[in-house]
Amino acid sequence: MTGSLLPQVIVNGLVAGCLFALLGLGFGLIYNTTQILHFAHGIVYTASAYVLFLLYGRLDLGLVPSLAVASIAAGALGLGIFEGIYRPLRARGASGLILMIGSTAVFLLLENLVALVFGNDSQVVAKGVVEAGYQFGSVVLTPVQVTTLVAGPALLAAVMLSLKTTRVGKALRGLACDAFMARVVGIPTGRLERLVFLVGSLLAFVAAALVALDTGVRPDMGLIAVLLAAVAVIVGGIGNLYAGVLGGFLIGLAQNLGILYFSPKLQNMITFGILLAFLLFRPTGLVGRRA
Amino acid sequence: MDYGLHLVILACIYLVLAPSLNLLVGYTGLLSLSHAAFFGIGAYASALTGLRLGWGFPGGLAVAVVVAGVLAALLAVPSLRLRGDYFILGSLGFQVIIHDVLYNWDPVTNGAWGLSDIPRPRLGPVTLASHGGILLLYAPIALLCLLLVWRVAVSPFGRVLTAIREDETAATALGKDVWGCKMRVFVMASALAAVGGALYAHYVTYIDPTTFGFVESVYILSLVVVGGAGNTRGPVVGVVVLLLLPEAIRFVGFPTSVAGNLRQMVYAAMMLAFLLVRPRGLAGEAVLS
Numbered sequence: 001m002t003g004s005l006l007p008q009v010i011v012n013g014l015v016a017g018c019l020f021a022l023l024g025l026g027f028g029l030i031y032n033t034t035q036i037l038h039f040a041h042g043i044v045y046t047a048s049a050y051v052l053f054l055l056y057g058r059l060d061l062g063l064v065p066s067l068a069v070a071s072i073a074a075g076a077l078g079l080g081i082f083e084g085i086y087r088p089l090r091a092r093g094a095s096g097l098i099l100m101i102g103s104t105a106v107f108l109l110l111e112n113l114v115a116l117v118f119g120n121d122s123q124v125v126a127k128g129v130v131e132a133g134y135q136f137g138s139v140v141l142t143p144v145q146v147t148t149l150v151a152g153p154a155l156l157a158a159v160m161l162s163l164k165t166t167r168v169g170k171a172l173r174g175l176a177c178d179a180f181m182a183r184v185v186g187i188p189t190g191r192l193e194r195l196v197f198l199v200g201s202l203l204a205f206v207a208a209a210l211v212a213l214d215t216g217v218r219p220d221m222g223l224i225a226v227l228l229a230a231v232a233v234i235v236g237g238i239g240n241l242y243a244g245v246l247g248g249f250l251i252g253l254a255q256n257l258g259i260l261y262f263s264p265k266l267q268n269m270i271t272f273g274i275l276l277a278f279l280l281f282r283p284t285g286l287v288g289r290r291a
Numbered sequence: 292m293d294y295g296l297h298l299v300i301l302a303c304i305y306l307v308l309a310p311s312l313n314l315l316v317g318y319t320g321l322l323s324l325s326h327a328a329f330f331g332i333g334a335y336a337s338a339l340t341g342l343r344l345g346w347g348f349p350g351g352l353a354v355a356v357v358v359a360g361v362l363a364a365l366l367a368v369p370s371l372r373l374r375g376d377y378f379i380l381g382s383l384g385f386q387v388i389i390h391d392v393l394y395n396w397d398p399v400t401n402g403a404w405g406l407s408d409i410p411r412p413r414l415g416p417v418t419l420a421s422h423g424g425i426l427l428l429y430a431p432i433a434l435l436c437l438l439l440v441w442r443v444a445v446s447p448f449g450r451v452l453t454a455i456r457e458d459e460t461a462a463t464a465l466g467k468d469v470w471g472c473k474m475r476v477f478v479m480a481s482a483l484a485a486v487g488g489a490l491y492a493h494y495v496t497y498i499d500p501t502t503f504g505f506v507e508s509v510y511i512l513s514l515v516v517v518g519g520a521g522n523t524r525g526p527v528v529g530v531v532v533l534l535l536l537p538e539a540i541r542f543v544g545f546p547t548s549v550a551g552n553l554r555q556m557v558y559a560a561m562m563l564a565f566l567l568v569r570p571r572g573l574a575g576e577a578v579l580s
Contacts, residue, residue: 037379085563096375098566101512102563102566102567105509105560108555109556109559112555116553116556223387227380227384230383231380234380265391272384275380280369283372283373283377
């Protein structure tokens with residue numbers, strides 16, 4: 001019985017892995033370059049999903065314009081949080097502790113704002129009748145899941161490639177390696193930090209849009225998203241900009257295999273069990289550099 | 292009159308929760324987002340001893356403290372050895388796990404339905420059912436916990452905690468057992484949170500997992516940040532101010548569907564505002580800046 005479900009579970013794991021990798025890459029980019037644990041990444045995720053819901057689900061605008069506007073909203077929000085909260089706090093010499101508390105406050109504030117406006121229940125974003133998914137052998141996938149498997153790795157590859165080859169990418173890697181030296185060498189760290197928040201937020205939005213169109217939106221969807229992003233980054237390894245991708249796929253597969261072999265209730269425990277195991281035995285993660 | 296007593300009893304419970312979190316956040320510089328999880332562990336542990344074993348209040352309290360302490364120690368081992376950032380994430384992960392366990396472990400915790408008909412505090416043959424009676428028991432307990440936190444804060448151990456917050460490397464260089472101290476304060480703070488849980492369970496007589504989630508952890512944190520971290524009176528001020536505020540909001544007549552969200556927004560907004568404008572809070576030391 002379990003054997004026949006295995007291909008489906010593995011594919012589900014890959015789909016989830018794409019989403020977690022997107023989240024992990026964005027969160028990891030921000031953390032490795034700015035040393036900020038951007039907990040509010042989760043609310044950028046949630047808010048942009050809700051903008052999509054408002055435009056596409058409620059106001060019946062076209063999918064493409066809705067996606068475009070929502071992505072701009074995501075970038076603007078992420079950037080706004082950086083400029084409005086993190087930069088002023090950092091300018092006053094705030095420690096990581098303060099930034100994290102501030103990030104948590106922003107997260108909770110905006111999450112409740114979303115709940116106030118849209119209600120506390122989950123909402124469906126996708127339109128039309130629920131159709132049968134596509135069948136590939138013994139595996140069934142919804143259209144959104146297929147999109148995820150195609151667009152996800154494509155986007156991930158694009159970002160990772162630009163990090164590796166473009167000048168901006170190299171500057172970002174330099175910033176992640178040693179922020180002080182980067183400034184000494186003349187790299188415009190301020191502009192790069194803004195860029196990183198922009199790109200990170202856009203990556204979060206892609207994941208949010210895919211989830212929204214597949215299963216809908218809820219005000220608290222951001223909490224588990226940002227937690228998964230953080231776990232993906234830690235498991236992948238701190239110090240490596242791409243590690244979040246690796247961690248994301250690992251967690252995605254582990255979660256779904258866990259559902260198959262144990263129980264769906266244990267999903268989160270598997271994820272955080274893996275986190276705790278890594279913290280105990282391998283804090284540098286899979287491919288990380290520093291502890 | 293009864294409502295006034297109700298507020299004071301709630302204050303007693305939070306006067307155990309906030310100062311203990313302050314020990315972690317304000318004195319040691321450890322941002323723990325799992326305080327509500329230990330609050331919940333204490334509540335469920337004590338409630339279950341009363342419901343399933345028929346134990347009285349002291350027994351339930353003891354079990355709550357021990358269970359929370361052991362779990363805190365287990366969590367501390369992987370999380371405290373490394374940087375502060377890891378600890379924050381570890382504590383958040385633990386918070387989520389505990390919430391999941393409370394929510395899904397139906398045979399023990401009754402899952403989403405929660406535990407109802409929790410007995411009021413019983414000391415031997417005497418059961419305290421009235422607000423006044425409960426207050427007579429809870430107030431001294433709260434004061435004792437406050438006294439304990441104060442004694443720890445002004446002790447040499449407390450000074451080492453402050454040193455850890457200010458400069459961990461220097462503290463280690465001076466030969467202080469940084470990891471050991473962090474572990475001890477974390478276990479102590481979590482055990483105190485469990486005491487708060489026991490107080491809460493036997494007063495409210497119904498508990499379910501939603502009370503002990505991430506939002507509650509942030510609420511307790513806001514009491515510390517707004518009231519002021521780093522000294523003993525800050526969290527007390529925070530409890531007094533932030534507990535009375537929602538009561539004022541209550542009388543403005545918002546519909547219940549939005550009241551919860553508005554409440555959380557107010558706490559989050561206040562926390563953010565204080566961080567940006569007055570990090571020391573209302574009555575704290577300038578430690579969060």
